[in-house]
Amino acid sequence: KGFWDSERNIGEALMLVVSELAEAMEAHRHQDHENFREELADAFIRLFDLCGGLKIDIEEEIARKSEKNKNRPYKHGKIC
Numbered sequence: 001k002g003f004w005d006s007e008r009n010i011g012e013a014l015m016l017v018v019s020e021l022a023e024a025m026e027a028h029r030h031q032d033h034e035n036f037r038e039e040l041a042d043a044f045i046r047l048f049d050l051c052g053g054l055k056i057d058i059e060e061e062i063a064r065k066s067e068k069n070k071n072r073p074y075k076h077g078k079i080c
Contacts, residue, residue, distance in 0.1 A: 004053040
C-alpha cells in the first residue's frame with residue numbers, strides 16, 4: 001500500500017513489530033483472546049511486510065533455519 005515507495009527506517013520497522021507483540025501481551029494479560037489473536041496477526045503482517053520490502057525470501061530462510069536447528073541438542077543442551 002505504498003509503504004515501500006521510498007527507503008524505510010529498518011529500526012523503526014522492527015520496533016513496529018515489537019509494538020504489535022507488546023499489544024498482544026497486553027491483550028493476553030486482560031485475557032482478551034480475540035484481540036490477542038489479532039495482535040499476533042498484526043505482528044506477522046509487519047514482519048512479512050519487512051521481509052517483502054527487503055526482498056528476503058522468508059520461506060527459504062525459515063526452511064534453512066529449521067534444517068540448522070535439527071542438529072541442535074535437545075533444549076540446546078540446557079538442563080532446565
